Amino acid sequence: LMIEPFSELPARLGWRKNFTQIIFDPDQPYVEFSLTPEFPWCSEKLAERGIVWSLRDLLASVCCPGAYQIVTCKCGYAPDAYLEERICVSHPDSGSVVWEIDTKGLAPALDDALEVIEGFIRLRFVRDEYEADIRAMLCEVQETARTQVSLAQMASAHGIEYLQAEYPECLSLPAEVFEPGERGCDLEDFVTMDCDGPCGRVALLRAGTLLEISLFDDELVCLNGKVDRGWIGRWFTRWSALAAYRAWVCHFSRPFGLGFDVRYVRLDIEEAGQNSFVLLPEKSLAACHTAGEHLAAVLQAQFDEGDTAPGVTVRYVRCIPPMAGKENLA
Ligand SMILES: [Zn+2]
Known part of the structure; x- marks a missing residue:
């Protein structure tokens, strides 16, 4: 019942914080940001394709195995970025987390070299490291929410020229929105989460089902x-x-x-x-x-x-x- 992957690698989760665009809200302009994924076999074009980590799905995958939209479009709607499948996440034992990634269904998130492969790749994480990396991401998101973003930090954000032309006195902006869109998980949800709190594990379905x-x-x-x-x-x-x-x-x-x-x-x-x-x-x-x-x-x-x-x-x-x-x- 097990099928062999095209490639199997030990993995850690990485990310790059990306200030994507400035929203000119009449009350207070703010800058949107997202986390660009880094993992073995990932595409180098994730930022330009608008593909981001879904921190909410990452957090959920620590607690419960299942299929998650861990990589998604920056608007929260994965098919927008031609991501047609979810990542299969298993917890084969108490010390590990395993991802199996469909090469066709998630092709835009993966290295172009995998384009011709029918099947999947498997990434093996040490559970403690997996959890630590996701907590670090959450902490960085919270830190970004608490501090003003300088012009230098958002130099590549959409709308920076307009900001400098129209708001010459403005030297920094708050970062107000993260993972916006249909799933309704915004920065405020993340800010109230406990970075160091225990992460309970739950079964995919209740016993007796x-x-x-x-x-x-x-x-x-x-x-x-x-x-x-x-x-x-x-x-x-x-x-x-x-x-x-x-x-x-x-x-x-x-x-x-x-x-x-x-x-x-x-x-x-x-x-x-x-x-x-x-x-x-x-x-x-x-x-x-x-x-x-x-x-x-x-x-x-x-x-x-x-x-x-x-x-x-x-x-x-x-x-x-x-x-x-x-x-x-x-
Ligand atoms: Zn989108």
Whole structure:
């Protein structure tokens, strides 16, 4: 159930503080900043591509394994920077943290040399160092929030010429926004965090949870018998789960999602909602089930690893989805 990476390296987390742009708020202009990631195999063009560390996701990944948008667009919306996957974070034992990074889905964040690689790279962190590096990042963010930023520090920020022309008396600015955008984690949230506080570890799912995977009409997951509307990928702690997921989902689609044209496909659309998953015409139901069962087995193995999610059961349920053509049953 384990797949070998293209490259495996010991790693530390690095960052560069980047003052990106000056916001000319009528009350008080301020300068935005972000943390540009540094890690083995990372692209040298992260600053110009507007790719930043998500400190919030880094902090979460210390406490709980799972898939995180650790590298994201500076606005907080990762697809904006063509980052289509999350980083799979596992805690295989109490002393280590492991990242598995999909080379295709996170290509803009990675070295161009990986562009031709189908698969993933693996980075191994010593837990104490991982935690210390993330705490140091948090401390630097807090320090930046407390002190004024000099013109020299923000020399490369967007809007510096305008500031110097229009506010000649201004010699420094407050740094007011960090990781803005849809996820709503701003500087104030970070400033109130305890840099030295203990970091509790939590399991990905509570012990006793039953996670069922299938084509439940228009959803893929049931948690303890109730349909779950979140994306299943948030529980992928290893790249092998992403691979197993892709091998399963290629069997079906939502009719409108893939532009299924019901005039050309022999699909009994009345029995299937517009949002229901439908088996693709060229795919067999048996192969779909086999792939789903494999995904369940991979996820079960990941939950059983270390303290990821002890006592959680994963099961594939053989539902029969609406089909686009009866030859699927062969
Ligand atoms: Zn963006």
